[in-house]
Amino acid sequence: xxxxxxxxxxxxxxxxxxxxxxxxxxxxxxxxxxxxxxxxxxxxxxxxxxxxxxxxxxxxxxxxxxxxxxxxxxxxxxxxxxxxxxxxxxxxxxxxxxxxxxxxxxxxxxxxxxxxxxxxxxxxxxxxxxxxxxxxxxxxxxxxxxxxxxxxxxxxxxxxxxxxxxxxxxxxxxxxxxxxxxxxxxxxxxxxxxxxxxxxxxxxxxxxxxxxxxxxxxxxxxxxxxxxxxxxxxxxxxxxxxxxxxxxxxxxxxxxxxxxxxxxxxxxxxxxxxxxxxxxxxxxxxxxxxxxxxxxxxxxxxxxxxxxxxxxxxxxxxxxxxxxxxxxxxxx
Numbered sequence: 603x604x605x606x607x608x609x610x611x612x613x614x615x616x617x618x619x620x621x622x623x624x625x626x627x628x629x630x631x632x633x634x635x636x637x638x639x640x641x642x643x644x645x646x647x648x649x650x651x652x653x654x655x656x657x658x659x660x661x662x663x664x665x666x667x668x669x670x671x672x673x674x675x676x677x678x679x680x681x682x683x684x685x686x687x688x689x690x691x692x693x694x695x696x697x698x699x700x701x702x703x704x705x706x707x708x709x710x711x712x713x714x715x716x717x718x719x720x721x722x723x724x725x726x727x728x729x730x731x732x733x734x735x736x737x738x739x740x741x742x743x744x745x746x747x748x749x750x751x752x753x754x755x756x757x758x759x760x761x762x763x764x765x766x767x768x769x770x771x772x773x774x775x776x777x778x779x780x781x782x783x784x785x786x787x788x789x790x791x792x793x794x795x796x797x798x799x800x801x802x803x804x805x806x807x808x809x810x811x812x813x814x815x816x817x818x819x820x821x822x823x824x825x826x827x828x829x830x831x832x833x834x835x836x837x838x839x840x841x842x843x844x845x846x847x848x849x850x851x852x853x854x855x856x857x858x859x860x861x862x863x864x865x866x867x868x869x870x871x872x873x874x875x876x877x878x879x880x881x882x883x884x885x886x887x888x889x890x891x892x893x894x895x896x897x898x899x900x901x902x903x904x905x906x907x908x909x910x911x912x913x914x915x916x917x918x919x920x921x922x923x924x925x926x927x928x929x930x931x932x933x934x
Contacts, residue, residue: 642855648690649768650860651869654810657689659775663783664746666701670727676704676739680727680755685776687751687760687769697773698755699748700728701784702739709788711931712781713738715747716774718798718823727754734795737924743931744787748773763848767831768861774807793931794872798885798914799823802830802863809869816934818875818927821885821914824893827862828852867896873903875930877923879912905930 647653662685670678681701684694704710717730728735728747735745750770752759759766781787794817796804801822808817823830828849835842852858859865874897878890887908894906907926909919916923 644855646762646764646768646852646856648688649765649771651806651809651863651866652860654689654771654775655812655869657772657775659689659772659779660686661782662694662776662780664701664777664780665783666703667698670700673736673740674705676702676736678702678728678736678739681746682755683748683777683780685773685780687772687776689772689775695751695757696755697748697751697757697777698727698753699746699777700732700735701747702735702745703786704739704742704744706742708786710742710744710786711791711793712744712746712784712787713793713795713931714774714777715745716794716796716800716803717747718800720753722753725749725753730797730800731795734924734927738795738928741928743793744784746777746781746784748777763845764852770803771806771810774803775810778807778811778813791934793817793934795927796820796822805863805867805870808872809863809866812869812871814871814873816873816875816931818877818930820877820916820923821879821882821890822876822893823885824863824889826864827858830862868900870897870900870902873905873934875905875907875927877907877909877916877926879909879914879916879919881911882914884914 648657662683665682667680667682670680679701681699683697683699685697686692686694715731715735720729727749731747735747738745749756750773751757752766760769781792782789792815794804794815796817797820801819802824804817804819805822805824808815825833831845832842832849835845838845876890876894878887880887894904897904909916909923912919
């Protein structure tokens with residue numbers, strides 16, 4: 603090999619090394635990463651707790667539909683509510699649910715009831731809150747229990763696993779903003795009752811809104827997201843394979859902490875009654891112990907009740923728990 607070829611090969615090698623080094627600096631620079639991040643669509647940014655706290659939630663109508671049952675103390679109706687679950691001005695979707703209206707002229711206080719997980723195949727309107735709602739209605743409370751998108755007579759939920767989850771928050775927020783359309787409500791006293799995953803929804807809504815709404819939580823799912831859903835994947839047919847892949851895709855674009863209740867508990871301003879069965883096989887007692895400790899450290903008005911040998915639905919002490927909830931609401 604002559605000297606010219608040696609020099610040529612050497613120069614080519616230096617050129618390629620320099621080019622590779624320059625490209626590495628370019629593509630690892632913070633400015634370029636930021637530019638790339640801005641190009642990639644991030645449609646779920648609007649559902650962070652911080653962003654939802656700034657969102658405009660327009661008031662709508664909660665319209666009474668067919669009678670589900672009529673008793674001497676109250677009447678149960680299906681209700682229909684149209685709202686934009688994205689809160690961005692997109693076309694409205696239909697939400698169904700159950701409303702219990704006490705007999706008499708009123709006005710009455712109102713309780714928004716948020717259920718936990720129910721299989722869609724088994725779901726009927728008002729499932730998961732109906733029995734408690736009947737007790738509250740017989741004692742003079744209007745109860746409003748949304749079915750959520752994809753359930754009852756509601757429109758379908760979005761295909762995105764996480765957007766469907768986050769739209770449960772906007773659903774409750776829209777219902778709250780529309781309570782003035784409920785006849786016989788006293789326009790003053792509103793409460794929340796929530797069970798299991800509904801407890802996670804309630805805590806998130808309290809963080810988003812910062813409203814002082816006295817709230818009862820039955821065995822709430824209170825661990826950080828996404829562990830709060832990964833915990834239950836052993837019950838799925840694929841043992842969580844699909845959901846883990848969805849979470850991996852989600853975490854490539856988003857910071858889960860911005861959607862999780864655990865870092866935002868200081869936003870809560872509401873008094874809370876926390877009820878937990880010691881024999882609960884769905885929500886470990888330690889979860890509620892830890893939640894109670896965190897809320898007390900924030901100097902919140904908290905009443906933590908343990909029900910010995912009671913399961914996820916507070917059985918066999920269900921009646922005792924409901925009466926305790928009524929006493930809690932009466933304080934306000």
